Amino acid sequence: MRLLSCSFRRALSVSIAVLALSAVSLSAQAQTRITYKSSSAGTAYYQMGVELSEAIRAGTDDAIVLTLEESQGSVQNVMEVMARQANYVFTAPPALIEQAMASEGPFAQRRSPRFQEIRGLFPIPSxxxxxxxxxxxxxxxxxxxxxxxxxxxxxxxxxxxxxxxxxxxxxxxxxxxxxxxxxxxxxxxxxxxxxxxxxxxxxxxxxxxxxxxxxxxxxxxxxxxxxxxxxxxxxxxxxxxxxxxxxxxxxxxxPVMAFTTAQMDDDTAFELTRTFWERRDALAQETEWWGSITPELLSNMTTPLHPGALRYYEEAGIEVPEALR
The missing domain is CATH 3.40.190.10 (Periplasmic binding protein-like II)
Known part of the structure; x- marks a missing residue:
């Protein structure tokens, strides 16, 4: 009986360990990681990235995690669309996205069909x-x-x-x-x-x-x-x-906006956009610059919205310019 009892305990311990590892694995699979690129450390826009990252993590119970990367500015942010394969969110003025899509300005010698895949999410402080x-x-x-x-x-x-x-x-x-x-x-x-x-x-x-x-x-x-x-x-x-x-x-x-690409799946774009707007008031209580953000600022966007983001705005009853659909 003692041998059986020991064997049973060993089997039970192994089963518990396997279940724990499975739970960790499932948790990791359920977590969506997004690279967020805005500006260099020490700037107001990098600080906004820190605040936004914390808000998204809290608002999704860690289901979406934004990983901040330093940037030398908006041009670099847009250029990296050519190489990024995973979930990628970046900030830039809408006019710069227009230039990228038209292969003008800093993008005249760096043309890429990937620029046509850029999609809008939400405004950030101007x-x-x-x-x-x-x-x-x-x-x-x-x-x-x-x-x-x-x-x-x-x-x-x-x-x-x-x-x-x-x-x-x-x-x-x-x-x-x-x-x-x-x-x-x-x-x-x-x-x-x-x-x-x-x-x-x-x-x-x-x-x-x-x-x-x-x-x-x-x-x-x-x-x-x-x-x-x-x-x-x-x-x-x-x-x-x-x-x-x-x-x-x-x-x-x-105006400055948060953008992603068509590679982001609709559900992730929906959750990211929904969480941003639902946490906006909490963000504004922490730092005043978020208080300037209203849905009306979408009128300054010139790039079509990501379908997932558009679904959020439609479900929330937020008016969206026809050009962004």
């Missing part, structure tokens, strides 16, 4: 233009930059837009552009080395918060006519977003 001046005036017209020493950075979207606006509004001959990296902006403004700096990021942007916490600042607010002149998307930064800025600030932005 890149918003901030013109920050020293002084306790709340908001000021763009003409207030005349005669000022302004830091705009080098080689960034914000620097290119700032220079374009200076020329557009006849200020290019009246503004002295500082030759320094954008990261020096807050300290240079506080030390009186410059009169203003320009930065482009989602709002509230950390370097503007940092500056406003240590000195009075003023933000440039454009008129409706000036915004129309730029040809960019209008953006309102609500009053109270930054210390000392109690009025709404009217400026421009570059």
């Amino acid at each position: 890149i918003t233009m901030h013109f920050v001046l020293a002084g306790d005036h709340g908001t000021a017209p763009v003409e207030a930059l005349a005669g000022k020493h302004v830091l705009i950075g080098r080689g960034t979207y914000g620097a290119r837009e700032a220079q374009r606006y200076f020329e557009l509004f006849g200020l290019d001959e009246e503004i002295r552009v500082a030759d320094a990296a954008l990261g020096n902006g807050p300290d240079a403004l506080k030390n009186g080395q410059i009169d203003a700096f320009v930065t482009a990021s989602s709002f509230p942007t950390p370097n503007v918060i940092e500056t406003a916490a240590s000195m009075p600042i003023t933000l440039v607010s454009l008129t409706d006519e000036q915004i129309e002149q730029t040809g960019a998307v209008a953006q309102t930064i609500p009053g109270g977003t930054y210390p000392g800025i109690n009025e709404d600030v009217h400026t421009t932005s570059l």
Whole structure:
């Protein structure tokens, strides 16, 4: 009897071990892993990726896991569509996707049929233009930059837009552009080395918060006519977003969206999109920049939605532009 008992116990132990391994295996199979590529570490958009990853994991009970990868920017994100075979989600401005599909701009020499497989999911916070001046005036017209020493950075979207606006509004001959990296902006403004700096990021942007916490600042607010002149998307930064800025600030932005490819299955795209919108309010409570996301921003998307994402919007009763279907 003791021999039988020992044999039985050994058999039972083996069975339990096999069942445990099977459960782990089934759990691993049930978990969907997605590569998420946005920006380089230390940037606002990388931080958004961290927050989004946590929200998706929590909202799906670990059924979907986003793995963050550093990126050098939107062009690299789109280029990697040519090589990625598994679930791949990335961020980029809609206009860049149009260029990729048309083999224009940075994609003129890197054509690929894979670009035609890019599909939209949902919006993320836009890149918003901030013109920050020293002084306790709340908001000021763009003409207030005349005669000022302004830091705009080098080689960034914000620097290119700032220079374009200076020329557009006849200020290019009246503004002295500082030759320094954008990261020096807050300290240079506080030390009186410059009169203003320009930065482009989602709002509230950390370097503007940092500056406003240590000195009075003023933000440039454009008129409706000036915004129309730029040809960019209008953006309102609500009053109270930054210390000392109690009025709404009217400026421009570059929409940014989360995209995937047709290789993602419909159910995964559906769950990813559903979880994003259902966790959006929780995200906004943690970090204010998510509060700017509304379904209306889908109107800035120009690429067809992934069928799984479209199914979510239809079931949720969210109006979707016909061009995205």
